[in-house]
Amino acid sequence: MAKLEQEKGVSHPELRDEDERDISLRPQCLKEFLGQRAMKENLSVFIAAARERKESLDHLFLIGPPGLGKTTLAQVVARELGVDFKVTSAPALDKPKDLAGILTTVTEKNVFFIDEIHRLKPAIEEMLYIAMEDYELDWIIGQGPSARTIRIPIQPFTLVGATTKAGNVSSPLISRFGITCRFNFYEQEDMEAIVRRSAGILKTPVDENAVSLIAVSARGTPRVANRLLRRMRDFAQVLGDGTVTTTVVREGLKRLEIDGLGLERHDREILRVIIERYEGGPVGAETLAISVGEAVDTLEDYYEPYLIQAGLLQRTPRGRMVTNLAYKHLGLKQNAGPGQGPTLF
Ligand code: ADP
Numbered sequence: 001m002a003k004l005e006q007e008k009g010v011s012h013p014e015l016r017d018e019d020e021r022d023i024s025l026r027p028q029c030l031k032e033f034l035g036q037r038a039m040k041e042n043l044s045v046f047i048a049a050a051r052e053r054k055e056s057l058d059h060l061f062l063i064g065p066p067g068l069g070k071t072t073l074a075q076v077v078a079r080e081l082g083v084d085f086k087v088t089s090a091p092a093l094d095k096p097k098d099l100a101g102i103l104t105t106v107t108e109k110n111v112f113f114i115d116e117i118h119r120l121k122p123a124i125e126e127m128l129y130i131a132m133e134d135y136e137l138d139w140i141i142g143q144g145p146s147a148r149t150i151r152i153p154i155q156p157f158t159l160v161g162a163t164t165k166a167g168n169v170s171s172p173l174i175s176r177f178g179i180t181c182r183f184n185f186y187e188q189e190d191m192e193a194i195v196r197r198s199a200g201i202l203k204t205p206v207d208e209n210a211v212s213l214i215a216v217s218a219r220g221t222p223r224v225a226n227r228l229l230r231r232m233r234d235f236a237q238v239l240g241d242g243t244v245t246t247t248v249v250r251e252g253l254k255r256l257e258i259d260g261l262g263l264e265r266h267d268r269e270i271l272r273v274i275i276e277r278y279e280g281g282p283v284g285a286e287t288l289a290i291s292v293g294e295a296v297d298t299l300e301d302y303y304e305p306y307l308i309q310a311g312l313l314q315r316t317p318r319g320r321m322v323t324n325l326a327y328k329h330l331g332l333k334q335n336a337g338p339g340q341g342p343t344l345f
Helices: 013-021 037-053 070-081 096-103 122-134 188-201 208-216 222-239 246-255 265-278 285-292 296-309 324-330
Strands: 060-063 085-089 111-115 136-141 148-153 158-163 179-182 313-316 319-322
Touching: 037 070, 037 179, 060 070, 070 085, 070 111, 070 158, 096 122, 096 136, 122 136, 122 158, 188 208, 188 222, 208 222, 208 246, 222 246, 265 285, 265 296, 265 313, 265 319, 265 324, 285 296, 285 319, 296 313
Parallel strands: 060 158, 060 179, 085 111, 111 158
Antiparallel strands: 136 148, 313 319
């Protein structure tokens, strides 16, 4: 249900769909939530303290690209606190009454998760300020000059707000969150642990070298790792004897057009367009999005963060620019540096 409410989201649709079929892979507790060590350690202290005081946990703000585990962590936090979990996404909250409807049914200390919180409408955001701060709702009764506002008390709760675009969240909202967690792309070692764990749950035998290869090709993103693992399981089942070996993964990656850095065809296309049409950049995000046939949000939230992390792309005040490494990775020649365009010879 959680995912259904996120349909209007900006994250990679293909990846979202598959997630729904494999809820079993979602970690259930902090121990199963692999990687992001520093963030996890702090959180476990805050959770233990809130439990000890028998209070609700302070509001929690989760920032990071899609597929890194924001929804998962919110659920894990609720479970660790021993409370219920309610989920929605900002685009699903159309009118203040939609938010009021949820908040009046939230029971004490529960976790209420709002995905894509940067997309809240102003009227709803204002209602949320009071709810977060005073555990009350401002409700307008009547119309015109006789209209008046009454305050309805609600149960103390923990709001978990997640966003791929922290820059688009207003500062009054940010300032009402007591805890902020910033997700980083996962380290190779953690990605390997995630692949091993998922393979165990899916009861799929995977060779140790194949685990590394899947992990390195999954752009530091657990959701991508799980998706790749499932595809490799398919290849192993149909083309091999069911075991995911390095040979299976190499062949699978080739067929899926995923290269050594974990880039897919569309990632390479984005870099190529910047190089070939815009001489390596700078090019504005909107122009680039149109050129590659992608929504600006998807470009900015899904594709760019990993290209930047991999050192292939830079965001500059004048627009996007590819780096020397991008030319090298695509096997294209360039002049003096990025922005100079490829040479003819
Ligand atoms: P987001 O909300 O940031 O888009 P999700 O929480 O939906 O990401 O995570 C996507 C999938 O990746 C989950 O279904 C889960 O199986 C897996 N996952 C995410 N984080 C972790 C983690 N730390 N350890 C293991 N698996 C994870």
